[in-house]
Amino acid sequence: xxxxxxxxxxxxxxxxxxxxxxxxxxxxxxxxxxxxxxxxxxxxxxxxxxxxxxxxxxxxxxxxxxxxxxxxxxxxxxxxxxxxxxxxxxxxxxxxxxxxxxxxxxxxxxxxxxxxxxxxxxxxxxxxxxxxxxxxxxxxxxxxxxxxxxxxxxxxxxxxxxxxxxxxxxxxxxxxxxxxxxxxxxxxxxxxxxxxxxxxxxxxxxxxxxxxxxxxxxxxxxxxxxxxxxxxxxxxxxxxxxxxxxxxxxxxxxxxxxxxxxxxxxxxxxxxxxxxxxxxxxxxxxxxxxxxxxxxxxxxxxxxxxxxxxxxxxxxxxxxxxxxxxxxxxxxxxxxxxxxxxxxxxxxxxxxxxxxxxxxxxxxxxxxxxxxxxxxxxxxxxxxxxxxxxxxxxxxxxxxxxxxxxxxxxxxxxxxxxxxxxxxxxxxxxxxxxxxxxxxxxxxxxxxxxxxxxxxxxxxxxxxxxxxxxxxxxxxxxxxxxxxxxxxxxxxxxxxxxxxxxxxxxxxxxxxxxxxxxxxxxxxxxxxxxxxxxxxxxxxxxxxxxxxxxxxxxxxxxxxxxxxxxxxxxxxxxxxxxxxxxxxxxxxxxxxx
Numbered sequence: 001x002x003x004x005x006x007x008x009x010x011x012x013x014x015x016x017x018x019x020x021x022x023x024x025x026x027x028x029x030x031x032x033x034x035x036x037x038x039x040x041x042x043x044x045x046x047x048x049x050x051x052x053x054x055x056x057x058x059x060x061x062x063x064x065x066x067x068x069x070x071x072x073x074x075x076x077x078x079x080x081x082x083x084x085x086x087x088x089x090x091x092x093x094x095x096x097x098x099x100x101x102x103x104x105x106x107x108x109x110x111x112x113x114x115x116x117x118x119x120x121x122x123x124x125x126x127x128x129x130x131x132x133x134x135x136x137x138x139x140x141x142x143x144x145x146x147x148x149x150x151x152x153x154x155x156x157x158x159x160x161x162x163x164x165x166x167x168x169x170x171x172x173x174x175x176x177x178x179x180x181x182x183x184x185x186x187x188x189x190x191x192x193x194x195x196x197x198x199x200x201x202x203x204x205x206x207x208x209x210x211x212x213x214x215x216x217x218x219x220x221x222x223x224x225x226x227x228x229x230x231x232x233x234x235x236x237x238x239x240x241x242x243x244x245x246x247x248x249x250x251x252x253x254x255x256x257x258x259x260x261x262x263x264x265x266x267x268x269x270x271x272x273x274x275x276x277x278x279x280x281x282x283x284x285x286x287x288x289x290x291x292x293x294x295x296x297x298x299x300x301x302x303x304x305x306x307x308x309x310x311x312x313x314x315x316x317x318x319x320x321x322x323x324x325x326x327x328x329x330x331x332x333x334x335x336x337x338x339x340x341x342x343x344x345x346x347x348x349x350x351x352x353x354x355x356x357x358x359x360x361x362x363x364x365x366x367x368x369x370x371x372x373x374x375x376x377x378x379x380x381x382x383x384x385x386x387x388x389x390x391x392x393x394x395x396x397x398x399x400x401x402x403x404x405x406x407x408x409x410x411x412x413x414x415x416x417x418x419x420x421x422x423x424x425x426x427x428x429x430x431x432x433x434x435x436x437x438x439x440x441x442x443x444x445x446x447x448x449x450x451x452x453x454x455x456x457x458x459x460x461x462x463x464x465x466x467x468x469x470x471x472x473x474x475x476x477x478x479x480x481x482x483x484x485x486x487x488x489x490x491x492x493x494x495x496x497x498x499x500x501x502x503x504x505x506x507x508x509x510x511x512x513x514x515x516x517x518x519x520x521x522x523x524x525x526x527x528x529x530x531x532x533x534x535x536x537x538x539x540x541x542x543x544x545x546x547x548x549x550x551x552x553x554x555x556x557x558x559x560x561x562x563x564x565x566x567x568x569x570x571x572x573x574x575x576x577x578x579x580x581x582x583x584x585x586x587x588x589x590x591x592x593x
């Protein structure tokens with residue numbers, strides 16, 4: 001196919017040259033843009049590096065312990081931790097010298113060397129726990145005799161080489177330490193114990209001088225160090241004992257002390273940390289713990305001290321209290337959560353019902369009619385929604401059989417208890433309203449409370465009546481015993497002349513007393529009758545024998561009794577009277593029971 005070049009209005013050579021120039025300009029623009037983005041990236045990186053260096057310098061200058069130092073200290077502390085040993089055992093610290101490296105020494109060889117030097121048999125139980133970071137051995141044993149043997153070790157022989165060793169028993173657990181300063185060196189160990197461990201310091205159990213210094217370590221029972229201590233008659237202020245991070249001046253490393261250095265042949269400058277320094281080298285001091293310009297673990301370094309355990313406990317408790325104070329109340333959380341749920345529910349309903357952004361349905365009514373219908377529906381929905389909210393708590397409560405029901409009559413499973421329900425029940429804010437119409441849950445019976453109150457009242461009255469009956473029963477039993485005693489006395493008095501009373505008369509009251517208890521009224525009446533009979537008959541019987549006819553005013557009964565010895569049956573009338581009294585008493589007791 002041929003192209004009419006004349007129809008374009010421009011010669012073909014000019015068009016090709018223009019196209020080449022445009023492509024060349026585009027390539028130049030692309031190169032310039034690429035160079036510009038590279039330059040921008042380079043500048044951004046430069047600014048970021050500059051800010052990073054400045055931030056590191058500021059952090060070093062402001063904080064006493066920079067991030068690097070803190071990480072080193074944390075690593076040393078983590079590595080120094082040991083597994084938990086039995087708290088009741090005695091712990092012996094074995095510190096080997098002469099360059100014995102615990103990390104590279106076999107544990108079996110250490111066990112054999114300790115048992116051989118201490119003379120500990122295989123039957124004696126010990127636990128050896130090496131600490132490679134501090135380059136020491138911790139031996140745990142429950143026996144005091146075994147602990148004494150191990151504490152006397154002076155030399156360990158491992159692989160044919162002898163290493164000098166220092167062993168001592170450490171302080172027991174569940175104790176705290178304090179220190180006092182400026183104690184003269186003239187005091188011996190016995191004098192220190194005598195001056196400190198006495199009745200004036202009840203919680204103090206032991207005192208020991210720290211090396212060859214004027215500082216004395218005090219060991220207290222419990223978790224409290226008192227502020228003052230009595231040294232003989234002087235009160236001295238006590239400070240908490242704080243352990244230091246071990247630093248070796250021989251090899252310049254953290255974690256162990258110079259006497260147990262495992263690499264004594266490697267020399268590092270304790271000031272700058274340079275390896276095998278010459279005697280004339282110049283260095284600037286730099287602490288490995290805090291990064292400040294002073295030698296590592298210097299006296300002025302505050303970061304070398306460990307935090308005591310009791311201080312950690314106090315800080316932890318304070319943090320717990322502050323967290324409890326900061327946390328909001330559960331009722332506020334539940335109210336806000338419920339409000340958020342309502343808002344989200346109403347928004348989702350409104351969005352779903354409006355159908356925002358959706359095209360109208362085919363066959364739908366006119367916009368005006370649909371708008372009016374939607375308004376009326378929204379009003380009715382809002383009313384029904386408000387009503388349903390007012391009845392929501394009652395609708396969701398379970399029925400008497402523990403099954404939740406809906407207005408339509410369908411039953412669901414038991415309702416799950418939520419945090420808001422717990423708070424409402426605890427605070428007493430639970431609102432109870434009438435059940436919804438059509439709900440199968442029946443309304444509470446209004447007469448139930450009255451019936452319960454009446455039943456409680458009747459129960460109380462019955463209990464009181466039962467208590468009174470028991471007391472009356474006790475009184476009746478006492479009266480019956482008194483009557484029995486009186487009857488026995490009368491029978492004794494009448495036993496001589498009368499020849500005794502028939503067994504039927506005496507057995508009746510005994511059977512009545514065995515069957516039950518008598519009331520106070522019945523007992524009193526029986527006693528009155530008995531006393532009357534006794535006044536009429538008993539004195540007469542006695543008077544028939546002792547009274548003489550020459551008395552000043554003889555009674556009619558006395559005259560009658562005086563004539564009784566002439567009758568063929570003496571004492572028959574008395575026996576009849578006693579039988580009548582006993583029969584009356586028996587009838588009354590039988591009526592009572």
